[in-house]
Amino acid sequence: MTANDPVTLLRREVEAVATGIAGTLPSEPSLDPPDRPEHGDYATNAAMLVASSGGRQPREVADDLAAQLVERLGDSVERVEVAGPGFVNLFMSDRWFRESIASLFDSGGPKVGPVPDPRSTLVEFVSANPTGPLTAASGRHAAFGDSLARLLRATGHPVTTEYYVNDGGSQVEKFAESVIARMEGREPPEDGYRGAYVEELATRAAAEAVPADRVGEVAIGWMLDSIRESLERFRVGMDAFFSERSLYERGLVEEGLGRLEESGHTYESEGAVWLRTTEFGDDKDRVLVRSNGEPTYFGADVAYHADKIARGHTLLLDVLGADHHGYVARMAAAVESLGGGAAGFEAVILQLIHLVEAGEKTKMSKRAGDIVTLDALIDDVGVDAARFFLLERSHDRTIDLDLELARSKTSDNPVFYVQYAHARIRSIVRKAAEDGIEAAGALPEEPVDPSEKALLAEVLAFPAEVHEAAEKRAPHRICAYSTRLAAAFHAFYRDCKVVGIGDEELERSRLALCEVTGSTIRESLELLGITAPESM
RNA sequence: GCCCCCGUAGCUCAGUUGGAUAGAGCGCCGGCCUUCUAAGCCGGAUGUCGCAGGUUCGAAUCCUGCCGGGGGUACCA
Secondary structure, X not given: OOOOOHHHHHHHHHHHHHHHHHOXXXXXXXXXXXXXXXXXXXXXXXXXXXXXHHOOOHHHHHHHXXXXXXXXXXXXXXXXXXXXXOEEEEEEOHHHHHHHHHHHHHOOOOOOOOOOOOOOEEEEOOOOOOOOOOEHHHHHHHHHHHHHHHHHHHOOOOEEEEEEEOOOOHHHHHHHHHHHHHHXXXXXXXXXXXXXXXXXXXXXXXXXOOOHHHHHHHHHHHHHHHXXXXXXXXXXXXXXXXXXHHHHHOOHHHHHHHHHHHXXXXXXXXXXXXXXXXXXXXXXXXXEEOOOOOEOHHHHHHHHHHXXXXXXXXXXXXXXEHHHHHHHHHHHHHHHHHHOOXXXXXEEEEOOEEEEEOOEEEOOEOOOOEOOEHHHHHHHHOHHHHHHHHHOOOOOOOEEEXXXXXXXXXXXXXXXXXXXXXXXXXXXXHHHHHOOOOOOOOOOXXXXXXXXXXXXXXXXXXXXXXXXXXXXXXXHHHHHHHHHHHHHHHHHHHHOOOOOOOOHHHHHHHHHHHHHHHHHHHHHHHHHOOOOOOOO
């Protein structure tokens, strides 16, 4: 966070005083707007932290802290109170609020500063088999991975996003068999692919006279093209599509497995090559190379992760489905064996998603062809609503996506609530421009309205929210934050007229608050990949 | 059996590196448009935070055990 961020400056004062009292702080003290207005604009638990580590009475430390803060903060603060078990509550002065608005406006809104220890991060997500179109479930992965990448970039991490394409292996063969079967007018095999799209691919392959031995490769290419289109349409920025087959072609599988063998964590048994993943907490060892000499999916994936490390990434972040959770321990073991601590592996597990239509859940199975595709979901509810509904929940919760609600263009739909706040702001800004009013930091005589204070506090919270969401891999926090911010604006809109109130200084200050709120809503939505309309 | 996720208001869920009287949306009841967009705002009712112990100044949050729901447990990918 930047040095001129008013909340950061306040935090530094609190920490300086607390450190002066205690010597060192056991952990970073809180500095948050409390739930109840009578507890002030900001409250800190610093005194309780100091007391618990120093064996002093919390209230006594709090009194000391409060007195010194009054001294140091001067006319920024109205009064400081000690309350409850030892909270120190800060009531900021109107001057502080007005100057904060001015400072935010001058810097173009709250700035999310970089983390002190950026990590070159490779976010791998979706990576769905190119044997069928992306499903609504893939959509959750797409929205989540994309938004997480945006959050990590916003907090200063260099990020690359990748889709691992499983274009080798037995599923691809089954897929090719299925397409060929359709071309020849037969039913696909029992364990093959039976969706309508297989027939379309067969028709096209027949029309272009694709030879049977190339059908698999060609059909996979077509599927991949359509997957790229779907992702693009869903506003997902994928830097690269990494082909499994290319690993073999470039000799990377051999190289990666070779490095693993050098590490001394592999052994041969029953003709297969195993990785001793149990050394790193897995419940059994895993096969890297089958007894027939062919690497397993895991073996190739290890080579892929070895390549990620070779490319210089220090954090390998895999977004996986709940059905892959058993995979995490073995990949963590593999990266540990390879990297020697240089690169970290981290998996985020996304739980399942069900689409709910009129209270009824739809089941999704790719092989049976009984799927709702991502494209169909987008056609149905639109990109903005789809992304919001898929991002709204914590990654560890299953989602029941209510299609009826997502479709609705009414106030029930939370995404419109936030967008509407932005549109309202832009409308005010246009109106102000017509009247020749310019936003500016100003010190009007009028007292700061409680709605102005509440709104400013939410805007000021933005950088901390973004950092927390990035650290916790929690884009859903930005959904919640944007909703809170919008609500604070709507309340301000009711209480405080901006244009045409007579007091020019007040007009300028309020317009500045509108401007910084608008840009903060826009940036929040941008992190979610959702548009911020100028009007609705 | 073992592993992972969940259990908070009628419904869908936030909040979980311990902090003040546990929150939001929807739904329900009642108000607010001659004024910058009513896709909005304000007020009201609603809780054994799954159960039982433990840790301490303080537990929805940490520990242990149990109950219920979902997912996984391949020389498949």
